[in-house]
Amino acid sequence: MTHDLHGDHLIAGKRISTETKFSSSPATGPAAEFSVGTVELVEQACAAAAAAAEGFAATSREDRARLLEAIADQIDARGDAITAVGSAETGLPAGRLQGERGRTTGQLRLFASHIRDGAYLDRRYDEALPDRAPLPRPDLRMMQRPIGPVAVFGASNFPLAFSVAGGDTAAALAAGCPVVVKGHSAHPGTGEIVGDAVAAAIASLDMDPGLFSLVQGGRRDVGQALVTDPRIKAVGFTGSLGGGRALFDLCASRPEPIPFFGELGSVNPMFVLPHAAAARAAEIGTNWAGSLTMGAGQFCTNPGIAVVIDGPEADAFVAAALEGLKKVDAQTMLTDGMASAFQDGARRVADASGVSTCLSGTTADRKAEPHLYEVAAQDWLADEALAEEVFGPLGLVIRVADAAQMEEVARSFVGQLTATLQLDDDDIALAKTLLPVLEKMAGRVLANGFPTGVEVSDTMVHGGPYPASTNFGATSVGTLSIRRFLRPVCYQNLPAALLPTDL
Template identity: 65%
Template sequence: MDTNSVMSAPHGQHLIAGAWVGADGTFTSDPATGPAFAYATGTVALVERACIAAEAAFETYAYINRADRAAFLEAIAEQIEVRAKAITAVGTSETGLPAARLEGERSRTTGQLRMFADHLRKGEYLDHRTDPALPDRKPAPRPELRMIQRPIGPVAVFGASNFPLAFSTAGGDTAAALAAGCPVVVKGHSAHPGTGEIIAEAVLAAIHQTGMPKGVFSLIQGGRRDVGHALVTHPLIQAVGFTGSLAGGRALFDLCAARPEPIPFFGELGSVNPMFVLPQAVAARGAGIGAAWAASLTMGAGQFCTNPGIAFVPADADGDAFVTAARDALADTGPQVMLSRGIATAYHEGVAHLSSRARSVLTNPGEGREARPNLWQIDARAYQCDTTLAEEVFGPAGLIVRVEDPDQMLDLARALRGQLTATLHMDDGDSELARRLLQVLERKAGRVLVNGFPTGVEVADAMVHGGPYPASTNFGATSVGTMSIRRFLRPVCFQNIPSNLLSADLA
């Protein structure tokens, strides 16, 4: 694509080790607006080529000094910004997202890359530890021991449907892996192939600009399930990053575990992000919390992994005010275009399922790729008898669970599956209940909030975007923030190694 063009036809090819490559088969994009285009379909043979190139690049890239890797990440950010207008034009066409949202996501993407560049220069992530030799120690001498974090090898990244920039081609997983010293093979998402293509062009320009090995990055577009299967089972791939559905992620997770040499699968799979509205808070400002919750539910058509889909609310008159305010605010929200036809279909199916099992507060049927907000409520006892009500509905859908007393609220918290986030709305008079809930929720979620809403994930050192299964497949990891680099590193101890053999980071 022309970097200065507002919109131009894509070349529709894969990027394999510095070369644009076609394929015999093609698939056609399904944009929200504008023309559709043909793109080469991924194949198992392309996976093989990309993985071999990534392994060859690893032998060089893993030993490039931190300053040069940081410069590479910054060059990717700069090249993305050069293509800003084209990225916005293609992204809005494919996804239906407004230009302002794409522009903000682009800034987040470049910000992540620059954050990792700074993180590399500081070097703290290396966790360098040294135990000096003790040759005179009795009863046995101690050798010199040096420990440092080292890159694990080529990483596979699956582009996310809901974040065409920040969690896709050069998004958080790719940025973290490249920062760690690991080449990346990206399986592009078929919902936004044009956006993926132009970001790959930016990465390739950065490779040329900084002299990095060409196999350090490849993009494979589209393809059937056999392409994803081949990627996660390829013996040269050492870890997988994934953001997507529970069913798709679990299938890939199982493939990684079933390999002759199992590898880590860092999957973000789904979360309802429960919100607990405590008695004093709902009495003081229930209507305000309800209206604000509605705004969070409908942000971006509810297509955020941190969308707070379930609210636990007291079953009293103050809770009624919360319900009324949420309903009224949602009723004023117009239809929104969803990111893909598949996501819209799944949303309509989820709405139908909840409508058959809970009492409707606001019914808003949608059609095609259009989503409208829907709201239901149910009493806590009925909710506890139906585990399907705790499953994620990806879109602007909210379920209010009416709770009889604090003990029941605690029971509901204990029964939760793993979540990305959990939220407490509280006033000073709720402190004792909040303290008890916090002890439960810190075991259930990767991030716990008070008097806020989880939509909006800061890219920062202290951020945790992960949680116990099924929120993610590795509860000790995060996919956002500087700590996410740890997923693609492993500690290595060097014993009595001569200084002239050690890397600069160990010397």
């Protein structure tokens, strides 16, 4: 299916073209031209968002829920075009994009249901006690209120679920905050179609078009202008540690510092406990290989490191993983830059002291084959660089001498999105020793599973201590993510006529 792309920015409901263009770099098919973002466009978008903010904050939960559902409907109506353009731009198979579209529209509808319920407002009431001694107590009411315009940076590895109308945008709109999106240049056509869907939903409900803007492309100064604009009150970001940290520092250095909710990556260690290894090392190794290579390893929850006690069970685990990886063909990576970075990362691991190569694939023409390495615990502990994420289908096995050294390795990890325990009933004692370490390390702890699957639900936590994310008290997935864009306000002795409707 073909789809005519207009290549424009979308600023408060209006398509705007700029003279300077950039070309997309699709995995297949011809490139398309898109307008390059400018600081001036960011200024327009932020001004429109600020003008819409108070009115949007005053809308009812029902009105915002209807908007989220309308966006989901508009995205679904463009489903074939999204799949065709997204597949050409990213190289992702149609089935993956269709599933990701379902996740994107599903979370929009989930947030609609969640805000209708109203529990997220955390409403509290302390009635007045005028006769209390020695001092009376005033009438006190509290609830969560929207913080104002939010900047969202589209992610490279999820062109739908973490991009233009992904979790950050859905959460901000659900909270009552206008959104300005900086589109990702890896999939500008996909972003454009989704942006048009959001604008169409807003127009269909006759809501303020300033609620949403999409700025495409642009140099570094465009992103800097967005996070430093005084009208922006928070930033949602999914991307690299380097880029995210630079934006985080900008947010902190503003005259009015604002929260930067960045999800910056993770190696997601998996600990194979001894009784589980004795019972099913080969099974775990095979399944680990499948998780490692899912989507060419381009998931932020990719379990890139396995920790196992040295011995015959470790040999069986590595052999099964190796056999599984050999069956995986080269896969297209999302961008040329990612393919190059993956190649550099694999070379860095292979060249590290004490690392043995089990499988060394090739990376050419944006296609990557799986890689597998192993290292002894003492060499791992001596080289902090081995703990750095390599984004792609690469696994590193750490062989430890015993349970005590497994705990030592566990304590060496910095913040992670996930940590996994492969265990049997007889491993419970060791698991109890490791669990407090993993709780401090990761936002999600799994048992006997694999983290490459993030459920969108009330209980999900997708975040963790730095550098997994820049705010370990938040999540970018699930209904709790709405709380990032709210702040508590206490109302003391206000007349009922002045109180927000929800109070």
